[in-house]
Amino acid sequence: MGHTLGRILVVDDEEDFCQVLFVLLKTEGFEPMVAHNGESALDMIRRGLPDAVLLDIRMPGIDGMEVLRRSKAMQPGIPFLIMTAYGGVGDAVEAIKEGAYDFLVKPLDNKGLVEKLTRAISLAAPLKGDSRRPDPAKDAHSVRLREIMGPSEAISKVIKDIALVATSDFTVIIQGETGTGKELVARAIHQASERAKRRMVPLDCGAIPETLFESELFGYEKGAFTGAVSPRSGKFELAQGGTLFLDEIGNMPISCQVKLLRAIQERTFFRVGGKEPVDVNVRLLVATNQDLGTRISAGTFSRDLYYRLSEFTVSIPPLRERTADIVHLSNRFLKATNLELNKKVRGFSDRAEDLLVHHPWPGNVRQLRSTVRRAVLQADSVIQPEHLSLESPTWETDTVVLPHPDVTSWDGLSLREIVKRGTVELECRVLTSVLRKTGGNKAEAARLLQVDYKTMHTKVKRYGITIHSEVSDEQEE
DSSP: OOOOSOEEEEEOSOHHHHHHHHHHHHHTTOEEEEESSHHHHHHHHHTTOOSEEEEESOOSSSOHHHHHHHHHHHOTTSOEEEEEOGGGHHHHHHHHHTTOOEEEESSOOHHHHHHHHHHHHHHSSOOTTOOSOOOTTSSHHHHHHHHHHOSSHHHHHHHHHHHHHHTSOOOEEEEOOTTSOHHHHHHHHHHTSTTTTSOEEEEETTSSOHHHHHHHHHOBOTTSSTTOOSOBOOHHHHTTTSEEEEETGGGSOHHHHHHHHHHHHHTEEOOBTOOSOEEOOOEEEEEESSOHHHHHHTTSSOHHHHHHHTTEEEEOOOGGGOHHHHHHHHHHHHHHHHHHHTOOOOEEOHHHHHHHHHSOOTTHHHHHHHHHHHHHHHOSSEEOHHHHOOOOOGGGSSSOOOOOOOHHHHTTOOHHHHHHHHHHHHHHHHHHHHHHHTTTOHHHHHHHHTOOHHHHHHHHHHHTOOOOOSSOHHHHO
């Protein structure tokens, strides 16, 4: 048989549609194969026949999503392109989260289909029979990450680090500013690891009050405290055999850091109120947007815990340092929002793109996504500068506006007392501004200001700041 661009498995229960695709793929130089149901597709994938799969989500019997899940467990290196109608875009997005390479909306664009298949195959895992170690920059997980995070050299370094550490059981610190995608990197490490068949359990350390931290991590026994009417498993037990992801580890209370270190070292812990040790087999990934070295110097982070956690570090550069990623991500968000809103916004004007590239993006990818979605909603054909609304709110600017003292009211006070009062007034202003931004949500405000929830709650109460929130304190906690 002559050389082909790759073996493509088409999985769809519509025979006429499969025949059309078969002819197209053959004409373009691929070697097409067809399966009309999930059972047949899984059998072909199990035998490692295709280099890529075109998969319809909606099929009788074993549907496309289940085919994808089972296939990823058997042949994780095969890229999947999901085919869907406009009404099934939500399913396609879910499939992307499950590990699909990309999705295509019916009726298919022939040129786009061929380009995506060619790219998916060229970047996928090495051909079967090649015993050399796969290039970590070219396996299926890396292809998907590059599409999600961007094509820059900085992200290529991140992806290589992920590939390098994923197959180990090392504890990893993921460093990056808010909104850079630290949890995305954690999930990529988990999905590429041998623990991928078990769950990854996340815990946001910035949203848990100190009094609840130990029970959140380790669980509790019945009667351990008022309200403990039945035993409850903590995050360590829920992640048994899998991965525990501790987000914003720098906000963990120092008292809990000691217990976490002991649990990591001894691979055992006690539930709150428990008398019997619980054995645990968990891989730990942690993330931080803070300088843990500074926290160690300030006495708010354990030096011993840091040394235990830092077996490997993945650093994600801020978006403002990755111009190529800004352009790539802006276009990806535009395309996804077009599908969601059933619009046909063509792109960005030169001036709008220039504004995107040169904006500092303090909220990083999260902020960029919201900006582009809002712009697509407002635009008719091309996104213009006025659709971007990139004026920074005062709490995001580098320049802090200090309060102007009333000289008569400060008369007779020492410089230290004046500074103390001014600091209090400034702190109150900042807290009020950020709480307005978050709609009164103290947990979200605490994350933005990089303080723990308890500190935020105490200061809001001390200053008498009253901004109504639709979320109760109990729901925030």
